[in-house]
Amino acid sequence: MLMIYNRPGFLEELTEQERTELFGEVEAIMTELSESGELVGGAALADPSLTKTVVGRDGRPAVTDGPFLEAKEHFAGYVSVDCETEERAVEIASRWPDVKYGGYVEVRAVMQDSGTEM
């Protein structure tokens, strides 16, 4: 599994051309992996500001805005769900047993390939 970490706001610092190149390179890698059959799955995640974090406080789940930004925890795995609302996703995250033992579950929207024409 490849986990991609980047600096907040780095995309905004790039020029239009650099951004276009970046997306082009990503597309090339994804095409290559699809064709070689190595691609299992993956998704870009939405901005961290769209994140909720569920954390155990006194053995009970508490929901906070934003991601958990300390580095002492490691990314231990992920579950992808397709829910009607964000509340439902947070509810599932709140039931995750790791939370009781000091673990964190970050709830983040996955980017889509669709959009309205504005």
Added chain:
Amino acid sequence: MRTPPAVEDLLRALAPQVLGTLVRRHGAFDACEDAVQEALLAAAVQWPGEGVPENPRGWLLTVATRRLTDQWRSERARRDREAAVAAEEPAEPGPEEDRPGDRDDTLTLLFLCCHPALSPSSQVALTLRAVGGLTTAQIARAFLVPEATMAQRVSRAKQKIKAAGARFGSPPPDERDERLRAVLHVLYLIFNEGYTASSGPDLQRADLTAEAIRLARALHRPLPGDGEVTGLLALMLLTDARRAARAADGGLLVPLTEQDRTLWDAEEIQEGTELITDALTWSPPGPYQVQAAIAAVHAEAARPQDTDWPQILALYRVLAHLAPNPMVTLNEAVALAMVDGPSAGLDLLRTLDGDTRMEGHHRLAAVRAHLLETAGDAPAAREAYRDAARGTTSLPERRYLESRAARLADGDPGGKV
């Protein structure tokens, strides 16, 4: 294997007819629906190679009935009696069944699939399967979820309908209007799911717009005198007409005012415009009709600068009165800015600040950015575009918003955040 379009169209048209006949004979919507799915799959495999049988509907009925009896036989103890009854039934439709009642069956099925006990996503899944004749795999692909997830959704939806005791037949008169509204909403959801998919790997989802239009036509046929059914069909046609123009190479979204209008589908525009122009003469206006009317006004302008903005503003005000919601206010602000200038639009947007329904919604920031840009406030516009880019979960939208922000930053290299 790919089913040829002609066979696929035929199967989709026959699916609700065969299911309707089967459920009328045997009841048990869930078991009948499974049996019809299997019959459709068998046909999709055999017909392209062996040719379409002379009586395709009878063929599907025979195969589905056989599957149904097999299924019932395997549940022997409980199902003996039903299996005996089913086996005695002639597979060919009797003369009394081969009547225009098929149209009513489609309507009845739509009402059943949009049962209030189901969540919207289950209503959508069941409608596409039972009325649209799509396989679970096709629906799953269109909604970008694993097939097992979609199968579970369909099966739970059928259990819920069973548990709710829903019968095959028209809903009671006092529930009919509400149920029809749910059906229209589900068809609109299906349409939007297909329409918002921009390009590239999502061609499957563009098929959803075609399916939504087909189902809206199927609903319009028995209900030509319902203004909102007509309005929804017109709205879909007028919106779909813009599809070829709304995304550039690489899936980048093209806003309405920058689209190449020669790419708009003239036939769809004509049909949609005629439908809505006619409907508004005899029906009290409803939200779908007003939205269709707005789309028709956009469509009649050969160039963006020819757009009749005062008329669009008036229509948004009607819509805000009929179905007030913050998204309508956003669009009204755009129209107001075109008529009275950007600061009037920005004033109207301010009424949405603190509206919890809009909290963190990127569309508010995107519209504000657009109006600030028109007003000439580049730094504020850039910030608002970036806010909007951070708030969207759509990749093409994020790229569009980032490029708008970047365009404004070009003249101001020190302005990077």
